[in-house]
Every structure is written in C-alpha cells, then in structure tokens.
Amino acid sequence: MTATAELSARELDRAFGALADPTRRAILARLSAGDAGVLDVAAPFPVSQPAITKHLRVLEEAGLISRHRRARQRMCRLEPQRLRQLSDWVGSYREFWEESFGRLDELLEELQGPDAAASGPRGTRPRRKQASTREGEGT
C-alpha cells in the first residue's frame, strides 16, 4: 500500500513542497474566498512583489492554483482538485490512524475495567468520534 496515486511522484513532490510554506498556505486560504488579482494576493504579506510572484509560480506548477486574465488584470484561482488528490493520498493511510485509535480505546477500556464503562458522566474519557466522521469537514 502506498497511495491511490492519481498523482505522479513528481506531482506529489511539487504539491507537498508547495504546501510546506506558510505564505503559500496563506495564499491558498486567501483564494478560497474567491479569485483575486496578483496585487491583491500580495497585499497582506510583508514580502516583496517578486517574492509573491515566485510563490505563485510554485503554487501554479504544483497545480494548486491557476492564472488567467480578466480585462487587464492577472487573476489567480484556487484549484481545489489538486487538494482533493492530496487528500486521497493522505487518506490512503486512514486505516492506520483508525487502527491506532482502536488500540488506544481497547487499552483504556482494560485500564478502566467494566465498571468504569458504566459510570456515565463521571467518565473522563472523551468518547472517540465515529471513525467515519470527517473531522474538520467544511470548517
């Protein structure tokens, strides 16, 4: 098991590499509010326009954004499908984190014993969410 790998190794390298920078992640967050001109994208950041231009190129080569023209303005757009592909890749490890949650649950149940499980509101162990629950979904 490695990955669903719709993405090539090179595409994964570029996409993960692009996400490994706080300014580039902030640019994605900005574009999640809607398409924006290059100058507007740069405005919130205390870095030079050439530095922003380079960040945008890295994001574009990673397939995370695209660029187009609207009238005379150069616009940037979030390309969420690449993020979906990365989500699939990371999600291919889902069984492992669910398994490790399961082992933790079993261990805690053993430690607490059968009485503790019935103690109701006094129980301090937060009930783990359903494994299928998408934490962080839509937030």
Add this chain to the structure above:
Amino acid sequence: MTATAELSARELDRAFGALADPTRRAILARLSAGDAGVLDVAAPFPVSQPAITKHLRVLEEAGLISRHRRARQRMCRLEPQRLRQLSDWVGSYREFWEESFGRLDELLEELQGPDAAASGPRGTRPRRKQASTREGEGT
C-alpha cells in the same frame, strides 16, 4: 477559513516538507507494513545509509515516524496521527472541491439537456461518485 489547524505553522511546514520526497514517502509506505529496523528500512533504496538516516530524521522531526529500541536494534514506527492531522488540514478545503464538482455537473446537465439525462447506457458521462464517498480509502 484556513484550516482546522491543530498543527502549528512550523509543524505543517515540516510535515508537508517531509512528504515532498519520494524516498521519504516510500519509507512511510514500508513502515505501514509494520515497524522495521533502520537497516531494513534502508535496504530497498539505492542510496547510502547516511542518506537514509537523514531522511529518517526529517520524518521523525515532522512527527511522521518515531524511533525506539528493540533489544539491540533501532526500530522505526509509522506515526499515523500526524497523517490524520494533515488529512484534517487538507480536508478543510473539501467544500471547494465538492463545489467545483457540483458546478461541473450542472454545466454538463445544461449541455446535455433533459433528454440526455434519460438516455441510460448510451450516456457517456460517468456518474460522479457521492460527495461523501472516500475515494482511495483503504487501498
């Protein structure tokens, strides 16, 4: 909206940076089959042991693996919780890729018209999976 952000910016930098390398991704895949000694981890790769040691350190500093000793052997273990956190981060953009799928569906329905929708097996448009389906899950 940016992220569920249980992880700090520095942790995200390190984790995504660690994933931006094919050898490190292959090491994670290897460890998903079970804990392995450092020498066993290195065996499949045509790179030097020092290079593997460096990759392991990057993965460990990113929180993606941990190291422990078993008898006299240094062992590596996959730490899937960090991958779960990255999945949450990427998943915070889920609404955007689902929305863009939705727009594509609407556009295709407009282009095909109401008759095309009832044409059954002759329809060439693959029916999009349910938005909640986890593509690539557990593979």
